[in-house]
Amino acid sequence: MAEGVPEGKADDAHARRLWWGALEVLQQRLLGDNSSLEGVWIAAPLPALYAPELLQRYRGWVWAPEALTLLNDLQGSTLLPSDLISAPTGAAEEPLLSHRFQRMTLRAEDSQDPFLLVITNNLQVALALQGHEGQRRLLMRSEPSLLTGVLRLVEQRLKEDDPAQAEGLHQALSDLGPLQSSGDLALHFWPELAQRLASMAPTVTLRTANESPQDAPPSHASGEIDAELSLLEAIAHEVRTPLATIRTLIRSLLRRRDLPEKAMERLQQIDTECSEQIDRFGLIFQAAELQRQPEGPSPLARTDLGAMLRLLSPIWTQQLKRRGVGFAMTVADGMPPVLSDPSRLEPMLGGLVDRCSRSLPPGSKLLLTLEPAGARLKLQLISRTPEQIAAQTIDPMPQERLGPVLSWNTDTGSLQLSQTATRRLLESLGGRVTQRRDRGLTVFFPIAEQC
Incomplete structure (x- = not known):
């Protein structure tokens, strides 16, 4: 051929x-x-x-x-x-x-x-x-x-x-x-x-940033793991493709002016849900690809992380509201730019919010903060269930690893990116991840030098 x-x-x-x-x-x-x-x-x-x-x-x-x-x-x-x-x-x-x-x-x-x-x-x-x-x-x-x-x-x-x-x-x-x-x-x-x-929706293309040798993933997965990752990529594609078709059809209907307001509202909800799932499976695909075939370093640029978070906050608020989850964000004033890739960081941030909230029951809250931390900015996501809110505690969600890319909540059965896959995706964007049992997910981004 x-x-x-x-x-x-x-x-x-x-x-x-x-x-x-x-x-x-x-x-x-x-x-x-x-x-x-x-x-x-x-x-x-x-x-x-x-x-x-x-x-x-x-x-x-x-x-x-x-x-x-x-x-x-x-x-x-x-x-x-x-x-x-x-x-x-x-x-x-x-x-x-x-x-x-x-x-x-x-x-x-x-x-x-x-x-x-x-x-x-x-x-x-x-x-x-x-x-x-x-x-x-x-x-x-x-x-x-x-x-x-x-x-x-x-x-x-x-x-x-x-x-x-x-x-x-x-x-x-x-x-x-x-x-x-x-x-x-x-x-x-x-x-x-x-x-x-x-x-079509833009694809999420993540490339590995500079990594120390001890942190770098292996150049090739082998045998059974390689087959598993290839299969996961194929499944992510098979999910995203029909969703993209559905969304295209929905948007053609949204351009009409003769539909009832209630129908338009439902169509917009379907469009939003399709977009969220397309982005979610896009991240799963790229996490599998990064695990299976790590790429070389990619350049990072000055990125206004604070402004990006403020822009995305209303979207996340509405997204979590549909699940009955509250959202609160605190971003300190005058945050300096960080080194990252703004076009690729935005969908990854959405993936972080999804990862930290997908298993939460109604009545929970997701807290996001951005503050200085020496030569870096600290982005922190903390989730609290209604029981934790009442008891003033922060306990981790029960997670079980499913291979190198996915994990699942043993209480709800919800699938999400594993901690390892999340860490590698964020490292490809200049971030460093820590996850403690009592403090949720924390990402440190290097502050860009002054021009």
Whole structure:
């Protein structure tokens, strides 16, 4: 697929942003084509299609990591369940069970880069990400000769893994007839992708700041941990992509003037919740990426942390109010600028507020303070439950670690970034984290030198 395509220049975070946008563009075209009611799709390392109508309409084959089975066992859920393969198409009690696709297992030597091939009566296209870090690129090919070669390789692999499924794919392709040229696809695809990227939420791209050797994370996670982190990245992507689509649709409705005020209010609430979850899973994705493939130092700039906190305070107040949690902030006057990355620090601060408040029951309070501390500014977040407020105590929430990135509250079951992942993300932004049992979360940012 990469033959004749110029070398890419994107890092992994920007390449995946291209991938998410490309999936949205492709799915919108498929959803708008009511004449193509039959087709096949082939994907790795997770199902790239997520629109229920398309999953019902087409037959699918997915090569997925073996570790995904472990996740199914842990969650008791069906991210990629084998029972979908044989589920009756007309199951009235569980309509989503009509989403049928065959699951195959990726081998250790297989690439983890995302790939999707879709063949319908009117549209045939292959999408993939390819290239080393810093040279990543999105590939989109629709030439019949090239797709024929790709299908030949897929069928050959399927014969090795499951000959019966290879015969099923061959028959499905035969029923669709010969491949046709989608010559005008590129003329529309790339402009639509550019428009989609312009409307998507900015990604949270965090890079490692200067670290002392003893603090630096290992250059590569290995074996089982690396597979776990790759899986977590894929899941974060699979959550964010449909949320971004929902938010786009919601915002198109919000531009209308003929909806009742109550409906507009509900739509705005949905938009806000989608944005919060997109940012939350964006941080989870970047925490996994930073753990798995730490990047080199990135420059830090003068950042007015006090002004940023005052700007964000009303947003956090409303966000926590919806959960029944109070918010109070104290920022000392005349705070000097710190060294950080303002464009990346803002979503991280939102992630800190979310991390410290997500497990709090209604009636709790979250306290934020910013004050001088020698050559640094001290940002402190303290959470108090109603019982702690009444008893005038500050006790830590019960937490249990789930791998290198996530932890969960054993009382409420709420997932959040682990202390280690939070620390590394903040270190990439110039901060140093301390967390004590009786004083919540404290971050020290270096004061910028006077110009």
